[in-house]
Amino acid sequence: MPSAAFHAERRSALSAMLDQPVLLMGNGRQARNFPANPLPFRQDSSFLYFSGCALPDAALLIDGDQHTLFLPTPGPGDALWHGPTPSLAALADRYGIQTAPAEELEPSIAALARRPWSLAVSDPRRTALARRLTGQLLEYGPLNGPERLIEAVISLRLTLQEEEVAEMRATGAVTARAHRAAMAATRPGRHERQIAALFDGVLAAHGLGTAYHSIVTVRGEILHNEGYDNILEEGQLLLLDGGAEAASGYATDVTRTWPVSGRFDGRQRAAYDAVLAAQLAAIDRCRAGVRYRDVHLAAGAVLTRFLVDEGLLRGDVDGLVERGAHALFFPHGIGHLLALDVHDMEIFGDRAGYGAGRRRSSQFGLSYLRLDRDLQPGMVVTVEPGFYVVPAILADNDLLTRFQGDLDLERALTWTGFGGIRIEDDVHVTAGDPDVLTAGIPKDPAEIEALVGTGELRLDG
Numbered sequence: 001m002p003s004a005a006f007h008a009e010r011r012s013a014l015s016a017m018l019d020q021p022v023l024l025m026g027n028g029r030q031a032r033n034f035p036a037n038p039l040p041f042r043q044d045s046s047f048l049y050f051s052g053c054a055l056p057d058a059a060l061l062i063d064g065d066q067h068t069l070f071l072p073t074p075g076p077g078d079a080l081w082h083g084p085t086p087s088l089a090a091l092a093d094r095y096g097i098q099t100a101p102a103e104e105l106e107p108s109i110a111a112l113a114r115r116p117w118s119l120a121v122s123d124p125r126r127t128a129l130a131r132r133l134t135g136q137l138l139e140y141g142p143l144n145g146p147e148r149l150i151e152a153v154i155s156l157r158l159t160l161q162e163e164e165v166a167e168m169r170a171t172g173a174v175t176a177r178a179h180r181a182a183m184a185a186t187r188p189g190r191h192e193r194q195i196a197a198l199f200d201g202v203l204a205a206h207g208l209g210t211a212y213h214s215i216v217t218v219r220g221e222i223l224h225n226e227g228y229d230n231i232l233e234e235g236q237l238l239l240l241d242g243g244a245e246a247a248s249g250y251a252t253d254v255t256r257t258w259p260v261s262g263r264f265d266g267r268q269r270a271a272y273d274a275v276l277a278a279q280l281a282a283i284d285r286c287r288a289g290v291r292y293r294d295v296h297l298a299a300g301a302v303l304t305r306f307l308v309d310e311g312l313l314r315g316d317v318d319g320l321v322e323r324g325a326h327a328l329f330f331p332h333g334i335g336h337l338l339a340l341d342v343h344d345m346e347i348f349g350d351r352a353g354y355g356a357g358r359r360r361s362s363q364f365g366l367s368y369l370r371l372d373r374d375l376q377p378g379m380v381v382t383v384e385p386g387f388y389v390v391p392a393i394l395a396d397n398d399l400l401t402r403f404q405g406d407l408d409l410e411r412a413l414t415w416t417g418f419g420g421i422r423i424e425d426d427v428h429v430t431a432g433d434p435d436v437l438t439a440g441i442p443k444d445p446a447e448i449e450a451l452v453g454t455g456e457l458r459l460d461g
């Protein structure tokens with residue numbers, strides 16, 4: 001878990017970049033259906049980054065070298081219903097920062113020479129308070145605060161310090177256990193939701209939750225398939241996109257795809273080998289100074305070679321990649337930033353993912369590339385190529401017209417029902433070789449085949 005000294009240094013760095021006090025709001029509890037039945041609480045990520053505090057209804061005021069964490073005063077029934085609240089002094093000790101009761105936030109702001117800048121958070125009630133206290137028009141979305149504050153936060157959060165990387169490596173190791181257990185428990189006749197429960201359960205058994213809703217599906221061509229509707233059948237591929245979130249908020253994001261029966265058939269194996277080769281080629285390019293779009297295109301070139309060899313596309317590989325024809329079967333970007341958010345800092349729109357002077361392409365496929373910076377040591381990115389046979393794409397008249405000369409539609413339709421394959425790891429960019437934080441999760445096809453179906457599913461209750 002990043003230390004109190006880490007958070008203090010990050011606050012000082014932010015303060016040094018701005019000649020301006022900053023108010024960072026933490027989220028509060030939000031009602032699920034009535035206030036005493038709240039949704040699971042998640043602290044705002046920028047708030048976590050500068051405070052390490054995951055308590056609801058907290059606020060952080062940074063004014064030069066004066067940093068104060070404002071915390072709610074317990075209500076009369078709190079000790080009875082929720083247990084004793086640590087004193088402000090104990091919390092000051094825990095977080096390594098001066099603390100004050102929440103009631104003092106408003107007068108403290110009124111006493112400042114200038115009104116602080118702030119950022120909207122996902123909890124509308126807390127954003128409304130920040131709006132009232134700062135007089136700014138804060139709205140949760142890509143421009144959720146003053147531009148200079150957003151740019152400063154991005155520049156700090158963009159590259160990770162050692163403590164943060166260590167946290168993600170540890171979280172990756174727990175994620176590995178859950179993926180292995182899910183592979184081992186897979187068998188025809190089991191249900192997607194049983195594998196999902198096992199995956200989430202292994203994380204829980206290690207004290208961790210999920211960083212996002214785990215995708216567990218035999219319909220891997222539906223990129224963000226949220227439902228668990230299917231019984232696993234012989235001959236299908238199961239795609240699992242899931243990762244643990246550390247108690248400190250750092251995420252892992254890993255996808256593996258394996259055969260339900262424990263054996264890839266011919267087409268599955270050919271496509272799997274191509275996706276794996278594309279992923280390995282892309283990971284190898286995750287080096288300082290490399291433009292991330294080139295990581296994406298390198299994977300695209302490997303996949304295009306396969307698509308041409310299989311007769312799905314025709315033409316020369318370079319031309320096909322340039323026109324984006326491979327996106328008919330790999331329609332998303334190669335990955336994204338990863339840290340406290342699974343798509344890190346996506347709340348700031350493309351400001352974090354695209355550096356100054358870079359804009360998203362409007363080309364089909366490339367338009368879904370969430371990151372196009374030059375990679376720097378300390379960045380953590382995902383690398384997640386895939387191959388999907390998407391009925392909606394193969395029935396899209398605009399696309400079919402655009403890629404008429406490139407696509408062999410008749411041949412492509414013989415792949416209908418294939419589903420999808422994605423292989424995803426989390427890669428730490430260093431001054432040297434790429435550092436895969438999620439190594440240890442099987443992706444070699446022989447290793448996967450040896451593991452699938454060998455384990456128990458103990459969810460019978």
Ligand code: GLY
Nearest residue numbers: 212241242253342
């Ligand atoms: N794990 C889901 C995604 O990267 O979008």
Ligand code: MN
Nearest residue numbers: 253382384424
């Ligand atoms: Mn991802």
